[in-house]
Amino acid sequence: MSDSYRVAILGATGAVGTELLELLEARNFPVADLKLLASERSAGRTMSFKGEDLPVEAVGDRSFDNVDLVLASAGGSTSKAWAHKVVDAGAVVIDNSSAFRMNPEVPLVVPEVNPEAAATHRGIIANPNCTTILMAVAVWPLHQVQPVQRIVVATYQSASGAGARAMEEVKTHSREILEGESPKPGIFPYTLAFNLFPHNSPMTEVGYCEEELKMLNETRKIFGASELRVSATCVRVPVLRAHSEAINLEFEQPFPPAKAKEILATAPGVKLVEDWQANYFPMPIEASGRDEVLVGRIRQDISHPCGLELWLSGDQIRKGAALNAIQIAELLVERNWLQPATELSYK
Amino acid sequence: MSDSYRVAILGATGAVGTELLELLEARNFPVADLKLLASERSAGRTMSFKGEDLPVEAVGDRSFDNVDLVLASAGGSTSKAWAHKVVDAGAVVIDNSSAFRMNPEVPLVVPEVNPEAAATHRGIIANPNCTTILMAVAVWPLHQVQPVQRIVVATYQSASGAGARAMEEVKTHSREILEGESPKPGIFPYTLAFNLFPHNSPMTEVGYCEEELKMLNETRKIFGASELRVSATCVRVPVLRAHSEAINLEFEQPFPPAKAKEILATAPGVKLVEDWQANYFPMPIEASGRDEVLVGRIRQDISHPCGLELWLSGDQIRKGAALNAIQIAELLVERNWLQPATELSYK
Structure with missing residues (x-):
């Protein structure tokens, strides 16, 4: 059995978040566990993933415990507030906001163009503007x-x-x-x-x-x-x-x-x-x-x-945002640039 | 009393034709007589000009008798079919179609840019593309x-x-x-x-x-x-x-x-x-x-x-077509590049 990963979507209820969820399922990304995070306002809703209704949780200090990969699409200020906490928790964040794109320590990746750049990540990889x-x-x-x-x-x-x-x-x-x-x-x-x-x-x-x-x-x-x-x-x-x-x-x-x-x-x-x-x-x-x-x-x-x-x-929303982020995640998995979860297995 | 002119609109019921009619009234162009011409299909309708309902007539061989100025906006093939008949009848046509624009004998005029070009007309002046x-x-x-x-x-x-x-x-x-x-x-x-x-x-x-x-x-x-x-x-x-x-x-x-x-x-x-x-x-x-x-x-x-x-x-429709045509007509009047009607006077 191949490795699988504990994934969180930050901003799950937005236009891009919804698309991220669909693409994780459609592209059969190796998800060990999936956490849907959003603002307090959207918490309590449920969203469907592989036939299961998952709850949307309000993002908080413990949200990134036991997570390997965070797909973030909740705007620049949310990313600025949480990205380093994700990294501190040992996970990798693929960030769809503009917060870190021009940071020289953060790779900015379009998999068809510069996949190698992703290898240099220190926990944050930026998804370019659409x-x-x-x-x-x-x-x-x-x-x-x-x-x-x-x-x-x-x-x-x-x-x-x-x-x-x-x-x-x-x-x-x-x-x-x-x-x-x-x-x-x-x-x-x-x-x-x-x-x-x-x-x-x-x-x-x-x-x-x-x-x-x-x-x-x-x-x-x-x-x-x-x-x-x-x-x-x-x-x-x-x-x-x-x-x-x-x-x-x-x-x-x-x-x-x-x-x-x-x-x-x-x-x-x-x-x-x-x-x-x-x-x-x-x-x-x-x-x-x-x-x-x-x-x-x-x-x-x-x-x-x-x-x-x-x-x-x-x-x-797709190639301009969600798909590109998922492709980066797939790249990390393929090239072994992301640590897999060993214990959990989603379904 | 200033000179006034016998005007015909060819293609009166179209988007530009309707605008031509409105602008003739709004800008108080010196109209001695106004003839509304269109295809057989639109003939019989009436359109309002200075409070009067004018009939729309089907364009025909005698349509341009006793006309000084024709504002044409009925497409290239209609202009090609009728423009020379307008000229033969002694009138000037300001043509909104592409039929004559690149003809070296036809001035192509934007009054703010090349008003002098209109002086060289031989009966046809082209209105450029919008x-x-x-x-x-x-x-x-x-x-x-x-x-x-x-x-x-x-x-x-x-x-x-x-x-x-x-x-x-x-x-x-x-x-x-x-x-x-x-x-x-x-x-x-x-x-x-x-x-x-x-x-x-x-x-x-x-x-x-x-x-x-x-x-x-x-x-x-x-x-x-x-x-x-x-x-x-x-x-x-x-x-x-x-x-x-x-x-x-x-x-x-x-x-x-x-x-x-x-x-x-x-x-x-x-x-x-x-x-x-x-x-x-x-x-x-x-x-x-x-x-x-x-x-x-x-x-x-x-x-x-x-x-x-x-x-x-x-x-x-306005500056890109009808207004530019009316401005050319006004230019012809101001510079005396159009023969006025002497007998009739509209209202």
């Missing part, structure tokens, strides 16, 4: 053939990137607008239904919001490419799930689109979606619930001899 | 100070760019999805509600769709800048009205954002919308029904020393 993961999966295979110099990217980010309640707000507001009412903003600063706006993460001094700078800084760290230049415009759109990105790449030499397509057709985590005759390319409704990042519309940039344009849609 | 007009209004004031070399633009185009029925389809499909049903595509090839997809205009050999090439070719013609390079990714989004654009500009020398803001704050047809503290920038719901193109998020491109990023939202 838009960064999707872009990294699509661009890395090309970057390996010829290093990309500059990226200009515009995003089309769905409501659920701001959580399950944001997705509900878009539905409610859409209903209200269709009935002739004027919705009141709640989660988002402005109504997103039938509207869109630049991403509302905190603005920085350079005129880019934090979400946009993540696409620069995190991509540099994941690629190990400190010279890479990235200018992002991040925009929230009234799509329920899955993000899309219009990506303009500049190389030092021309990158033939046919070669890029050939590479991406077999790249891990990528599905090439292009039917030029039918004008059929990646769409968020088709990316929703899928593991792969859908990539297409690969074409020579007509404005730059060394430019390449591409378009992608990817499920930001 | 995305092009919005971008031209925002970029031209900067281009005059320092010529822009290259533009990388990603668009967020609303449903109504495909007509009034497309807008209704998005509403209907949204309702169906909210009720758990699966909508059937009709106007658009795929469901746009809670989804988005690359613009479905015909694909060309270079991998750009026609809509995208318009942003290159029309901008070159309007700016008189044959060397300008433009790479566009055009995307349809589930917004009812007003298009948005993420625009990356490259100049030969750095273009200080403060200078760009100063220029755009007083540029004709532009409203600078930026509250960095509040993360408040142009949004399509706020651009809808407005004359100005809302421009904001002007920032130094962190990926290029001579780059400048900006973001805009503009009403593509």
Whole structure:
């Protein structure tokens, strides 16, 4: 019998937490024991795992005793508050928040790109930002053939990137607008239904919001490419799930689109979606619930001899968050970078 | 008493036609007589102008007798079929379709940019594509100070760019999805509600769709800048009205954002919308029904020393189509580039 692990999900009731739970089951991760942790507010609920109803517990000082692996997705402040306690308790945390991503002692991992980085962990491994993961999966295979110099990217980010309640707000507001009412903003600063706006993460001094700078800084760290230049415009759109990105790449030499397509057709985590005759390319409704990042519309940039344009849609809750975290966990298990539980066995 | 003109709207019942009618009244264009023309299917309806119900007539061979000015917005094939008959009848046509835009004998006019071009008309003046007009209004004031070399633009185009029925389809499909049903595509090839997809205009050999090439070719013609390079990714989004654009500009020398803001704050047809503290920038719901193109998020491109990023939202039915056409008509009147009617006077 193979090793199995005592796992905790911190933030189990959120959009990503729910997905983590589903993926642990669907991918048959070797779970010896599973603990569902959330805030006081969500405690007392139950969630189903392999046919059993598990209680959601409020996170507390003893939550991480007898745990090997914590999958955290409860926001940056929660991660900052608990991650070191997880490590002190002897477990490894794969953190979906931005709290530790740029910490030089914390590996930032996309398994298709830099799996080796995970080997250096000291108890915390960071999961990158959703838009960064999707872009990294699509661009890395090309970057390996010829290093990309500059990226200009515009995003089309769905409501659920701001959580399950944001997705509900878009539905409610859409209903209200269709009935002739004027919705009141709640989660988002402005109504997103039938509207869109630049991403509302905190603005920085350079005129880019934090979400946009993540696409620069995190991509540099994941690629190990400190010279890479990235200018992002991040925009929230009234799509329920899955993000899309219009990506303009500049190389030092021309990158033939046919070669890029050939590479991406077999790249891990990528599905090439292009039917030029039918004008059929990646769409968020088709990316929703899928593991792969859908990539297409690969074409020579007509404005730059060394430019390449591409378009992608990817499920930001799945590959952009939960799936990537589970893949990191699988990597730790496969490479023996995580201590297994020896005594307990789930089912 | 000032001169007045016998006007016809061809395609009066469409989204742009309806707007043309409203603007003729709202801007008090000197109308001596107004004829509403449409296809056989729409004939017989009435539409209101200055308190009077006017009949919609089916367009026919005698439709342009005793007409000075035709505002055409009934699609390329209708314009191709009728424009020369309008000219033969002695009238001037301002055409909103793509039929004549790239014809070297036809001026392509954005009044804020190249009003003088209208003087050279031989009976036909073309109104540019909506995305092009919005971008031209925002970029031209900067281009005059320092010529822009290259533009990388990603668009967020609303449903109504495909007509009034497309807008209704998005509403209907949204309702169906909210009720758990699966909508059937009709106007658009795929469901746009809670989804988005690359613009479905015909694909060309270079991998750009026609809509995208318009942003290159029309901008070159309007700016008189044959060397300008433009790479566009055009995307349809589930917004009812007003298009948005993420625009990356490259100049030969750095273009200080403060200078760009100063220029755009007083540029004709532009409203600078930026509250960095509040993360408040142009949004399509706020651009809808407005004359100005809302421009904001002007920032130094962190990926290029001579780059400048900006973001805009503009009403593509109004400034992107109907208003621009009316402004061309007003220009013809002001500069005396149109023969007035002498006998009739509307009211």
